[in-house]
Amino acid sequence: MGTKTFAVIAVLIAFARTGAAQPPRPADSLRTVTLAVSEYNRLIDLARQPAQGPSLPPVPAVLSSADLRVRVDRETARGVFNLAGDVLRDGFSRVTLLSGATLVGASAAGQPLPLVAEGGGHVAVLPGPGPFSLALEWGAPLVFSPGRASFTLPVPPSGTARATFDLPGEQADVRLSAGLITRRSTAGGRTIVEATLDPGGPTQVSWSMRDSAPVAAAREARTLADVYTLVTLDDSDVRMVTLVDLTVVQGEPRTTALRLPAGYEVTSVSGSTVESSDTRDGTLTLTLSDPSARRHQILVSLERPHAGGSFSLDTAVPALVDAGRERGEIAIEGVGTLELAAEEREGMHRIDVKELNAALQSLSALPILSAFRYQRGAGAAPAVKLDVKRFADAGVLAAVAERAYATTLVTSEGRALTEITLWIQNRAQPFLKVMLPEGATIASVEIDGQPAKPVSGPDGTRVPLLRPGFRPKGQYTVSFVYLHAGTRFARKGDLQMTLPQMDIPVGIVEWETFVPGNYSVRATGGNVIDARTALAASLEKNAEEAAQVATYRVSGSAGVAGGAGVGGGVLNSAIGAEAHQIRGRVVDPGGSVLPGVTVALASGGARRSAVTRADGSFVFSGVPSGPVTLTAELMGFFPQSMSFVATDAAQQVTFVLPLAGVSEALTVSGQSPKVDDSKTPVEPPQNIINLQRRAAGVLPVRIDVPRAGTSHRFIRPLVVDQETTVTMRYKRR
Numbered sequence: 001m002g003t004k005t006f007a008v009i010a011v012l013i014a015f016a017r018t019g020a021a022q023p024p025r026p027a028d029s030l031r032t033v034t035l036a037v038s039e040y041n042r043l044i045d046l047a048r049q050p051a052q053g054p055s056l057p058p059v060p061a062v063l064s065s066a067d068l069r070v071r072v073d074r075e076t077a078r079g080v081f082n083l084a085g086d087v088l089r090d091g092f093s094r095v096t097l098l099s100g101a102t103l104v105g106a107s108a109a110g111q112p113l114p115l116v117a118e119g120g121g122h123v124a125v126l127p128g129p130g131p132f133s134l135a136l137e138w139g140a141p142l143v144f145s146p147g148r149a150s151f152t153l154p155v156p157p158s159g160t161a162r163a164t165f166d167l168p169g170e171q172a173d174v175r176l177s178a179g180l181i182t183r184r185s186t187a188g189g190r191t192i193v194e195a196t197l198d199p200g201g202p203t204q205v206s207w208s209m210r211d212s213a214p215v216a217a218a219r220e221a222r223t224l225a226d227v228y229t230l231v232t233l234d235d236s237d238v239r240m241v242t243l244v245d246l247t248v249v250q251g252e253p254r255t256t257a258l259r260l261p262a263g264y265e266v267t268s269v270s271g272s273t274v275e276s277s278d279t280r281d282g283t284l285t286l287t288l289s290d291p292s293a294r295r296h297q298i299l300v301s302l303e304r305p306h307a308g309g310s311f312s313l314d315t316a317v318p319a320l321v322d323a324g325r326e327r328g329e330i331a332i333e334g335v336g337t338l339e340l341a342a343e344e345r346e347g348m349h350r351i352d353v354k355e356l357n358a359a360l361q362s363l364s365a366l367p368i369l370s371a372f373r374y375q376r377g378a379g380a381a382p383a384v385k386l387d388v389k390r391f392a393d394a395g396v397l398a399a400v401a402e403r404a405y406a407t408t409l410v411t412s413e414g415r416a417l418t419e420i421t422l423w424i425q426n427r428a429q430p431f432l433k434v435m436l437p438e439g440a441t442i443a444s445v446e447i448d449g450q451p452a453k454p455v456s457g458p459d460g461t462r463v464p465l466l467r468p469g470f471r472p473k474g475q476y477t478v479s480f481v482y483l484h485a486g487t488r489f490a491r492k493g494d495l496q497m498t499l500p501q502m503d504i505p506v507g508i509v510e511w512e513t514f515v516p517g518n519y520s521v522r523a524t525g526g527n528v529i530d531a532r533t534a535l536a537a538s539l540e541k542n543a544e545e546a547a548q549v550a551t552y553r554v555s556g557s558a559g560v561a562g563g564a565g566v567g568g569g570v571l572n573s574a575i576g577a578e579a580h581q582i583r584g585r586v587v588d589p590g591g592s593v594l595p596g597v598t599v600a601l602a603s604g605g606a607r608r609s610a611v612t613r614a615d616g617s618f619v620f621s622g623v624p625s626g627p628v629t630l631t632a633e634l635m636g637f638f639p640q641s642m643s644f645v646a647t648d649a650a651q652q653v654t655f656v657l658p659l660a661g662v663s664e665a666l667t668v669s670g671q672s673p674k675v676d677d678s679k680t681p682v683e684p685p686q687n688i689i690n691l692q693r694r695a696a697g698v699l700p701v702r703i704d705v706p707r708a709g710t711s712h713r714f715i716r717p718l719v720v721d722q723e724t725t726v727t728m729r730y731k732r733r
Helices: 003-019 037-048 358-363 531-541 543-547
Strands: 061-073 076-099 103-108 115-118 121-141 143-145 148-154 160-168 180-187 190-196 202-208 222-233 237-250 255-259 265-270 274-280 283-288 295-305 311-316 325-334 337-343 348-350 368-376 383-391 399-410 415-426 431-435 441-447 450-452 455-457 460-464 476-485 492-499 506-515 519-526 570-573 581-587 598-603 606-611 617-621 626-633 640-646 651-656 710-719 724-732
Touching (some): 061 121, 061 148, 076 115, 076 148, 222 358, 237 358, 265 274, 265 283, 283 295, 325 337, 325 358, 325 383, 337 368, 399 492, 415 492, 441 460, 492 506, 506 724, 519 710, 531 710, 581 598, 581 626, 606 617, 626 651
Parallel strands (some): 061 160, 222 325, 399 506, 581 651
Antiparallel strands (some): 061 076, 076 121, 143 148, 180 190, 222 237, 237 295, 255 283, 274 283, 311 383, 325 368, 337 383, 348 368, 399 415, 415 476, 431 460, 441 450, 441 476, 492 724, 506 710, 570 651, 581 617, 598 606, 598 626, 626 640
16 A cells, blocks of 8 residues: 555544544545654554653652750750751651650640650651641750860751850850851850751760859769658558758759668658659659759658567668768657667667757657667668567546445345445546346436436446536546345345446445344355454554544644544644635545545534545635534544644644444434344335335436345445455344
């Protein structure tokens, strides 16, 4: 085929491509294109190739500029790097910012910027495409050499890097290991240097220290310390509170360290100049917020457990690691009742607790048991060795009865009616636990003369010791009456009598029992003492005083002989008392005071009386001069009297009241007859015998125990939560 043939075919193809989309043109608009075969093949190959997209940037992001501002103070250099650049690709790209730097913080547009540590550098992940602006806070320590100071500045890999340095001192000889200083100025004792740096590598900045403040920072720090330690021995742990008073005599220490005793855990660290603390390998490192301060006070609390009870403790106390001189004091206190043996160590000596530092004494909340003072030598660690013996805590008596007086009436049918009166000193105990004999019931209760109701419990009966609105400040009386149905009397046999067990200590129990008069009775056992035996012993003991019956000694009164009173009383001058005053005291044969004794004074036809207080004392004021007679009376004791001449001076008397014998004549009221062992005893009335039948619960009125029959008296000293018993053998007359 020739050239013409190919031309015709090309025209036909062109017409076929355009004919379907465009209307036919007139014949005069048709054109003919002539192509070589090679060009035609090239066009066909190009038409077969796929379309190409847009080209990508060669790097994901670039740093265009870095502006650095650095300020040097004391021992550190700190600054801010302001970086600007562009992210060139879509999505998130990794941008390397700095290498070999210590960053304090990073932010972008005022928001925190997270960074990734990679290969010794800091990498940021930023979205794109678009520009970015970052701020990096940087810091580095200073390196000091003779006459110069320096630091190493990392330079970001940016297009340009400019820096401004604010250095201490004027006319400082500033040098850069890489870069060019463009401007230098001084103002206010500081040097301002502007420079252009080589991007992507570290630059060392150094300057002369001739006029520089860091000269003092380069000096070795020297300190003196006073260490005050309080050791508290608790039930289950040992606590230490250490007050460190640190005085800086040279340099500006940024940190200080405490060597801790083994086995202790740090519970708290405080101090106005303490910035932070770190415990590692038995050493507490403290970072100080103000190194230029000349004095630092630090309070450290430690704690460690122990096995409890009695134990031995060999423990050191906290000590400064680098103090030039350290003095200290150790105070030891304990919780509870314990006995402490503390051993002195080398360089340590015992002191009086009053010599302790006032700050250490203020830390103590308990009595200080032992105290030491020491001065630590080189390499020595202050320590104490303690042997602790702990005693069980003893309960505190909330109430105590100085005296109890019991009266029991027993009928021939075996019924018993008992009244117990207690003279009580009470701080806060609300109830008295009473273990009554089996089958016994309480009939009435009185508190300081006012009726009250008992409370029944599974482990005994509770007699109230207080009532609403009644808070006694001194001694007062509590009495209760209980009924007990026993075994009917036979012709002869044994009678077992028991007073209830009470849960407060009683100084002395006096017990008077009345049994039917038609029975002869004698005591054969029990834990009581017969009153006759006690009376005989007391009379023998006081025979010397009883022999001086009619002689008195009045100090400062001429013509009056001295001696003992008629009733066992002694008269003396009352030192420090008022004129025309008679003071007195009433005691029993054993020397114990007797409260509630009625003392009558007869003088010049006039008569007045007083009642002894809880301490057994009484007083009469305004007594005219002349003969006077004093009489002291108390149920269960022989009444005593004394007569003497009262003077203008104050006088002091003492009565000794012996216990009354069983043949003592008693005056009773109602249907109770006079008690006299020489006469035929009288049976109690029927209303007493049937009292238990009529008493349902607590009676609203007081029940008095009649004194009918033959009286037997017993005493028992110091009764503590125990029953008082007596066994008597009886026989019908």
